[in-house]
Amino acid sequence: MKVARLTAPYQIEMLEAPIPEPGPNEVVLKNMYLGVCTSDLQIYHGKHAYAAMPVTMGHEEAGIVYQVGENVTDWKPGDRVILQPQLFCGKCYPCRTGHFNVCEQLKVIGVHVDGCACEYTAVPAWNLHRLPDNVSFRDASLIEPIAVGFGVVRRINEVTELAGKRVCVVGAGTIGNLVAQACKAMGAGEVMITDLLQDKLDLALKCGIDYAENTGNQTLAAAIEKCFGSDKADIIVDSAANPFVFQSIMDAARKASIVVLSGNYKEPVQLDVTQIQRREITVLGHMMYIRQEFEEGLKHLSLGNIHTEGLITQEWTLDQYAEAFRFIDEHPADVVKMVVKIGEE
Numbered sequence: 001m002k003v004a005r006l007t008a009p010y011q012i013e014m015l016e017a018p019i020p021e022p023g024p025n026e027v028v029l030k031n032m033y034l035g036v037c038t039s040d041l042q043i044y045h046g047k048h049a050y051a052a053m054p055v056t057m058g059h060e061e062a063g064i065v066y067q068v069g070e071n072v073t074d075w076k077p078g079d080r081v082i083l084q085p086q087l088f089c090g091k092c093y094p095c096r097t098g099h100f101n102v103c104e105q106l107k108v109i110g111v112h113v114d115g116c117a118c119e120y121t122a123v124p125a126w127n128l129h130r131l132p133d134n135v136s137f138r139d140a141s142l143i144e145p146i147a148v149g150f151g152v153v154r155r156i157n158e159v160t161e162l163a164g165k166r167v168c169v170v171g172a173g174t175i176g177n178l179v180a181q182a183c184k185a186m187g188a189g190e191v192m193i194t195d196l197l198q199d200k201l202d203l204a205l206k207c208g209i210d211y212a213e214n215t216g217n218q219t220l221a222a223a224i225e226k227c228f229g230s231d232k233a234d235i236i237v238d239s240a241a242n243p244f245v246f247q248s249i250m251d252a253a254r255k256a257s258i259v260v261l262s263g264n265y266k267e268p269v270q271l272d273v274t275q276i277q278r279r280e281i282t283v284l285g286h287m288m289y290i291r292q293e294f295e296e297g298l299k300h301l302s303l304g305n306i307h308t309e310g311l312i313t314q315e316w317t318l319d320q321y322a323e324a325f326r327f328i329d330e331h332p333a334d335v336v337k338m339v340v341k342i343g344e345e
Helices: 038-044 143-157 174-185 198-206 220-231 243-252 291-303 318-330
Strands: 002-008 011-016 026-036 060-068 080-083 120-124 128-130 166-170 190-195 211-214 235-238 258-261 282-285 312-317 337-341
Touching (some): 002 318, 026 080, 026 318, 038 318, 060 143, 080 143, 143 174, 143 258, 143 282, 143 291, 166 174, 166 220, 174 190, 174 235, 190 198, 190 220, 198 211, 211 220, 220 243, 312 318
Parallel strands (some): 166 235, 190 211, 312 337
Antiparallel strands (some): 026 060, 026 120, 026 337, 060 080, 080 128
């Protein structure tokens, strides 16, 4: 089989390898479509602090069951599936209390161990979800970032009820767009999204978001008041993960409101804690997803509550995998989401 292997930063080689054999509790997938994640780009640049190197990247995968291990009874060859890429210990306190997304030994397929930028991959059977017949493999490759959006909803609902709330999502990239859509699907009252790139804001409106504001020509605080009035936002979700933007979020946050940190920060951020303490702002950290968020994402995608048209801006083949990463480096403003078509039905 073909394998796109990252052997060093910026160096992807196309190799040949045997199709893997499944372990007793594993399934071998025939990979069909693979999403390209910002974490893949970090690994490609050699800037991911925890990624393996060399590594076969790729964790946003939709495919077909090719072969099953001897102990696997829930799956059979030909089943359409998506991959939930987390590997966890099941023994630490977070795992024992249902928070395996922050397992003390958390690993991610395609980051810490070899992933799906290849024609076939062996994975634990537990990590699969059944793909509804009306969802294409292409759209299904977006389920992982969709699940992130529903993970944000879970964190919000742990401290307040999302239904009816005014939500501002900062950052209109793939994750921000899908966070905003998940909030809409789960009953938020009004949802706005902000960014510096007008094309991404226009796309958000086409995806059903109520308001899309460009903060290149106004402050975040002004944009929030423009959309929500003097009561401002009940909840602000940070999907931008930029230190300057973080400060603008804290400046714009209403007293007695909630800030959710969902973006993946790459550098430390200075924080005036009095902005939190004296205004009773609740700050929530958010990391990835748990199993129910994959199921929620699949359900709402199947029902048409999550809009994918326009989110995928480029499609490549596995042979073009290295070219895809060069393209995103050279044309970052042109990319919302890239996918790689690997297999044929």
